[in-house]
Amino acid sequence: MKHTAQTALGAIAALCAVGISVPATAAWEPVRPVEFIVPAGTGGGADQMARTIQGIVTKHNLMKQPLVVINKSGGAGGEGFLDLKTSGGNPHKIIITLSNLFTTPLATGIPFNWKDLTPVAMLALDEFVLWVNADKPYKTAKEYIEAVKAAPSGSMKMGGTGSKQEDQIITVAVEKATGSKFTYIPYKGGGEVAVQLVGNHVDSTVNNPIEAVAQWRGGKVRPLCVFDAQPMAYDEQIADGKSWKDIPTCKSQGLDIEYLMLRGIFMSPRATKDQVEYYVELFKKVRATPEWQDFMKSGAFNTTFLTGADYAKWVEAEEKRHEALMKDAGFLASAGN
Amino acid sequence: MTTGSSSNAGPAHKLVEAAIALLIALFGVIVIVGSLKAGINWGAEGPRAGFFPFYIGIFIVVSSAINLWNGLREDNDGLFAEWGQLRQVMSVIIPTAIYVGAMPFTGLYLASIIFIGWFMRWLGKYPWITVVAVALGMPVVTYFIFERWFLVPLPKGPVEEWLGL
Amino acid sequence: MEELVNLFHGFAVALQPFNVMVMLVGIVLGVIIGVLPGLGGANGVAILLPLTFSMPPTSAIIMLSCIYWGALFGGAITSILFNIPGEPWSVATTFDGYPMAQKGKAGEALTAAFTSSFVGALFAVAMITLVAPLVASFALQFGPAEKFAVYFLAFCSFVGLSKEPPFKTIAAMMVGFALAAVGLDSITGQLRLTFGFTELLNGFDFLIAVIGLFGIGEILLTMEEGLAFRGGTAKINLRVVLQTWKELPAYWVTSLRSCVIGCWMGITPAGATPASFMSYGIAKRVAKNGSNFGKGEIEGVVAPETAAHAAGTSALLPMLSLGVPGSPTAAVLLGGLLIWGLQPGPMLFVEQKEFVWGLIASMYLGNIVGLLVVLTCVPIFAAILRVPFSIIAPLILVLCAIGAYSVHSSTFDVMLMLVFGVIGYLLKKCNYPLAPLVLAIVLGDKAEEAFRQSLLGSQGSLGIFFSNTLVSTIMILGLIALFWSVIQQGYTRLRGASA
Known part of the structure; x- marks a missing residue:
């Protein structure tokens, strides 16, 4: 009697163990189409990256279920983040983020923090470059900064994407570092900003490489320095005998500012370890494709790849930095809006 | 008045x-x-x-x-609309409101089937066979065009979940 | 001369059997996308973009641009048949297209719309072929002040047109501006008028408002008058196409003017929507039978459709030569170019000749194919109106709901659509004009943005709007348009006095 009871218990225990261990060994896989949220408009940097990934996944058959890109750009991306926040426990939703992961909640006060989501992986970091019109005499960042200091306060115009977001944060940082004052003019998209620079409607921009490379190749704009600790890695010639690698760091030009933008993946709250693991593996496969490498090269991306705790740590440090930067700049949302 | x-x-x-x-x-x-x-x-x-x-x-x-x-x-003693006309209008607004309100819970497909069916049966007085054909046909076509072809997910409810769509 | 040689080479590329097939598929998909409200050109192209990755870039862009042409053609269909504009630039087409359909002239309206679209596109492509570099440098002169001037001109050429009481027009328009202002203020990056509702982060999307105000509102009006759906008498054979074609050459001045307006708006890039409104407004003022506009005048279909399609086509030019998209769809195509490893911008015409001229050749061919496809379908579209109201009405309502949902994947938007529908019904019954309201929603925030960008640049001085010849000319044109009726009255009085 006792014996049978023991075996029964053992069987139950074994069953339980199997029940628990099944998802652990047989890895999780999506059973429905996966929604890939883009918290920005169609045609922007994040959207391009998401659709490239979608194309790569489709072309190489990396997923059994379709990956569906959905733009939720309302409220500077707040719409997309809130959508993910409220889909807790739905593993069929992932989101690609940019700096608005930090800036949007800080600037608008919408109830969202990146900790509401489950971090998956950092895919790449986007560089920022200081650009001026090629017709202007400034050949180096130093010359340009001297000119800005010499000009009456606020008469030099800096064009950028969005308000109280990465471009304006960098602009404020440049102002702080040099003691000068720009007039910052926000536009809708990076491409538009680059063209405004070509048309001489603004004096300088901090476009991402991919946004301004076409104008550089056409001899319309000139890169002065990159806001990174070391020069970019790509040494293929782009324009007038120069490559991305030849652009000096801003620090070497006496402008001690570093800023890189996150291009990372998060998923909905309360995701299990297996589910995160599945997406990490997926993006590892994506990164290995030649299409992805071409895409990285065309945008001169910094290809740092982080997952798990490293990624979370990076994001946390970055959040603190943004909070400090935005507080300094007076960009935090006032209560009551 | x-x-x-x-x-x-x-x-x-x-x-x-x-x-x-x-x-x-x-x-x-x-x-x-x-x-x-x-x-x-x-x-x-x-x-x-x-x-x-x-x-x-x-x-x-x-x-x-x-x-x-x-x-x-203004010297206008006219009517905005007759009560009968307004009843007609309400007979569209109220079911549509129920349809729209139910959508987040039932999903789009089930709500659409019932809505189209109701409309055709009660307002159009069509035979059941036509009603069922259109009411089922339209959501099925929608499903294939949007979800399968253009990969646009539409709201789904427990029934779709159960069917594994 | 070199351009022509290149173009012929381009035709050779575009006429490869695979590319012709791709073209046909693209047009058909595009028409479907254009017909389904909510699934606009930009969304449609974005959705289908990844499918083209396994094609050669030239075929891929041919397919995507053909989807775009198809969507431009398709947007007119629901506007004319059901008063539901599938795309922002089809709103102006409803003003006369839908009344025509109600009079049983749906076939004529559709033919006129498709043909004018074709003419507008052809004009724009010819311009791209001949003067691309010149035009690109013109586009560069448009800073925020110039853009604001263009929006100002678009407003001015449209307001003051309606027969409704002036204060109702003002109220309707201001409501539109207010709705456009809700959400994130793009200049300060701060939320406004959302009152803490996260659903309002997005603001009020134009499409939701239009689907509700026009589409649902119209169904409610029809319900009030009983279950009859007017317009069932539309002719449903292909002869209607030829008959309409006989009429169209009479409107060549309107066509030409609309082509020029469209190209200008497409390049600057203000886009197809202001182009269509502006073109309609000016046509109404200048046309002999202008007072009949809004009652089903064929010229009122020709003007906006020509301009919209010319703008939609020429919007691709700044994208190719500058890398700045002239429309949301062009923005998506731009992303496509980058993904295929092509860099749009000044060097594209030099380095990627085969691609650029293949694309331009496909614009010619794609539009011809598109016109043939949609014209053969005119009888089918017209026949839709013969479906009894109690079948078509719930289907339209469901399609509207899907359309409203797919704009932002939000069920809140669907409820909003119904609210707009009831508002549309009430406002229309009380003689408030809906067109200025819609125009204000579409252009309101863009105009405000350009205005404030200009003021940032000028450090608060309003003088920037008259700081150079270009911007002053556009502003003065706007003022002339605004006070046109006063000027016209003055002119007749002067003439009367002298006679």
Whole structure:
């Protein structure tokens, strides 16, 4: 009697163990189409990256279920983040983020923090470059900064994407570092900003490489320095005998500012370890494709790849930095809006 | 306020017109309040976020006041619509409202089947076979065009979950 | 001369059997996308973009641009048949297209719309072929002040047109501006008028408002008048196409003017929507039978459709030569170019000749194919109106709901659509014009943005709007348009006095 009871218990225990261990060994896989949220408009940097990934996944058959890109750009991306926040426990939703992961909640006060989501992986970091019109005499960042200091306060115009977001944060940082004052003019998209620079409607921009490379190749704009600790890695010639690698760091030009933008993946709250693991593996496969490498090269991306705790740590440090930067700049949302 | 015999009774045009002018004015007031919160003055960087909406709100209130005055002064004893006509209109609005309200819970497909079916059966008096064919056909076609072909996910409820769609 | 040689080479590329097939598929998909409200050109192209990755870039862009042409053609269909504009630039087409359909002239309206679209596109492509570099440098002169001037001109050429009481027009328009202002203020990056509702982060999307105000509102009006759906008498054979074609050459001045307006708006890039409104407004003022506009005048279909399609086509030019998209769809195509490893911008015409001229050749061919496809379908579209109301009405309502949902994947938007529908019904019954309201929603925030960008640049001085010849000319044109009726009255009085 006792014996049978023991075996029964053992069987139950074994069953339980199997029940628990099944998802652990047989890895999780999506059973429905996966929604890939883009918290920005169609045609922007994040959207391009998401659709490239979608194309790569489709072309190489990396997923059994379709990956569906959905733009939720309302409220500077707040719409997309809130959508993910409220889909807790739905593993069929992932989101690609940019700096608005930090800036949007800080600037608008919408109830969202990146900790509401489950971090998956950092895919790449986007560089920022200081650009001026090629017709202007400034050949180096130093010359340009001297000119800005010499000009009456606020008469030099800096064009950028969005308000109280990465471009304006960098602009404020440049102002702080040099003691000068720009007039910052926000536009809708990076491409538009680059063209405004070509048309001489603004004096300088901090476009991402991919946004301004076409104008550089056409001899319309000139890169002065990159806001990174070391020069970019790509040494293929782009324009007038120069490559991305030849652009000096801003620090070497006496402008001690570093800023890189996150291009990372998060998923909905309360995701299990297996589910995160599945997406990490997926993006590892994506990164290995030649299409992805071409895409990285065309945008001169910094290809740092982080997952798990490293990624979370990076994001946390970055959040603190943004909070400090935005507080300094007076960009935090006032209560009551 | 209503005039005329019982056969063509209904709300007076004047009354509805006044109510709408008041509603628009109310909207204008909401806009003004919201703008005040956002800041309506002319900051260092040009007009602040609430500057334009504030004056827009004022325009709305003023023009509604004029519309209200004009509407009341006007010598128009006509009807807005007969009660029978309004009943017709409501017979679309109410089911559509139920349809739209149910959508977040039941998903789009189930709600659409019932809605189309109801409309065709009660308003169109079609035989059941036609009703069922259209009511089922349309969501199925929609499913294939949107979800399969263009990969646009539409709202789904427990039934779709159960079917594994 | 070199351009022509290149173009012929381009035709050779575009006429490869695979590319012709791709073209046909693209047009058909595009028409479907254009017909389904909510699934606009930009969304449609974005959705289908990844499918083209396994194709050669030239075929891929041919397919995507053909989807775009198809969507431009398709947007007119629901506008004319059901008063539901599938795309922002089809709103102006409803003003006369839908009344025509109600009079039983749906076939004529559709033919006129498709043909004008074709003419507008052809004009724009010819311009791209001949003067691309010149035009690109013109586009560069448009800073925020110039853009604001263009929006100002678009407003001015449209307002003052309606027969409704002036204060109702003002109220409706201001409501539109207020709705456009809700959400994130792009200049300060701050939320406004949302009152803490996260659903309002997005603001009020134009498409939701239009689907409700026009589409649902119209169904409610029809319900009030009983279950009859007017317009069932539309002719449903292909002869209607030829008959309409006989009429169209009479409107060549309107066509030409609309082509020029469209190209200008497409390049600057203000886009197809202001182009269509502006073109309609000016046509109404200048046309002999202008007072009949809004009652089903064929010229009122020709003007906006020509301009919209010319703008939609020429919007691709700044994208190719500058890398700045002239329309949301062009923005998505731009992303496509980058993904295929092509860099749009000044060097594209030099380095990627085969691609650029293949694309331009496909614009010619794609539009011809598109026109043939949609014209053969005119009888089918017209026949839709013969479906009894109690079948078509719930289907339209469901399609509207899907359309409203797919704009932002939000069920809140669907409820909003119904609210707009009831508002549309009430406003229309009370003689408030809906067109200025819609125009204000579409252009309101863009105009405000350009205005404030200009003021940032000028450090608060309004003088920037008259600081150079270009911007002053556009502003003065706007003022002339605004006071046109006063000027016209003055002119007749002067003439009367002298006679």
